[in-house]
Amino acid sequence: MMSSEQSLVRVGKVPFGKGVFARKDIPAGMTIGLVEGRVIDDPDYATSYCIDLGGSLSLEPRAPFRYLNHCCSPNSTLCIAEVTYPDGTPAPAEVTVETLTIIPKGAELTIDYCWSAYGAIKCLCGSPVCRGWVVSAEELPKLLQANNLKVG
Ligand SMILES: [Zn+2]
Structure with a gap:
């Protein structure tokens, strides 16, 4: 479902590693895609890439959004949505990437860590x-x- 949306971005090289770049002009306020990855249930878990899902849960994201770099004036943000299983019990939160500003084709997407x-x-x-x-x-x-x- 999200594959077409994730093609809005590509992973590219930056001087200190990798980054996520826009394949085309992306409007502001748009959900670019779901951050997929491994959910880890460990309150002490910490890596450079992991996203705090609240409680003891962390998300270790897969590419492409694994490579979102930090900027103090970011053009994108992570939205964390609470979700439940069909029976109503809490499920690990869903993380999506949304744009804050227009991102021109070729520009790097950044978030505030x-x-x-x-x-x-x-x-x-x-x-x-x-x-x-x-x-x-x-x-x-x-x-x-x-x-x-x-x-x-
Ligand atoms: Zn900075």
């Missing part, structure tokens, strides 16, 4: 509003305080 201050790394996204760290805006003051750093 919104990491916690713990585990944050330096950000090289190059955005004019780059926070300097791959960390959520809310956690940034905590990170700077912990490292005795100033913005800029």
Whole structure:
């Protein structure tokens, strides 16, 4: 069902690994596709790519969306929807990728990783509003305080 939608994007090379690029102009506010992958039930599970599904669940995504890179001013976002099994019991949440702005053909799709201050790394996204760290805006003051750093 999602295969035609996923053909909107392709995986390509970026200087530090891989990224996801638009195959054609994509309008703003569009659901590009479902993030498929392995659901892991472990509260301590953490990798560079995993998506927190709430509770003890994480999603280890498969390509292409595995390769979505972080940007402090992203053009896409992850939408996490609560879903239930037919009998009404909670199922692992569904994650889709939606565009925030128009993405011209050939441009890289980016999301805000919104990491916690713990585990944050330096950000090289190059955005004019780059926070300097791959960390959520809310956690940034905590990170700077912990490292005795100033913005800029
Ligand atoms: Zn940045």
